[in-house]
Amino acid sequence: MSIHIPQIPYHQSLPDLPKPQTLGEALYWVSGTIVVILMAANVEAKIYERCDLAKKLEAAGLNGFKGYTIGDWLCMAHYESGFDTSFVNHNPDGSSEYGIFQLNSAWWCYNGVTPSENLCHMDCHELLNRHILDDIMCAKKVVSSESGMSAWYVHGDGLDPG
């Protein structure tokens, strides 16, 4: 007498994961994945403490660079981003500004959307993480232009008194 072993139908033996069946479901799945990636990228952002940032700027050789002190750089970065590397500002002209120094996508980096000179040869999204050496290198190019640090204030009302 043989023993009957119940066979599990093949389709039931697979893990019960939702699989995209239609284009709409596939797009939904992809968009969810992109959101997760963006959230992961955001985890790498950082709001710098004043002294922590000052040390980084000093180490990168900004003290005295083109005549500006670390205090000048701190003042500018605080005015632009509040020391938050994840900060993005969208301008009325369609360009956007990225990171702790709010570098503009029309000139300094490429964001995949705005036509850009991309003078720093970088992806704008690299300006949103906690690693600011590349941001500093790009900011050195900005401040080396004719207008110096005032390049950051031409669209604004001047320095934030706070």
Ligand SMILES: [Ca+2]
């Ligand atoms: Ca960076």
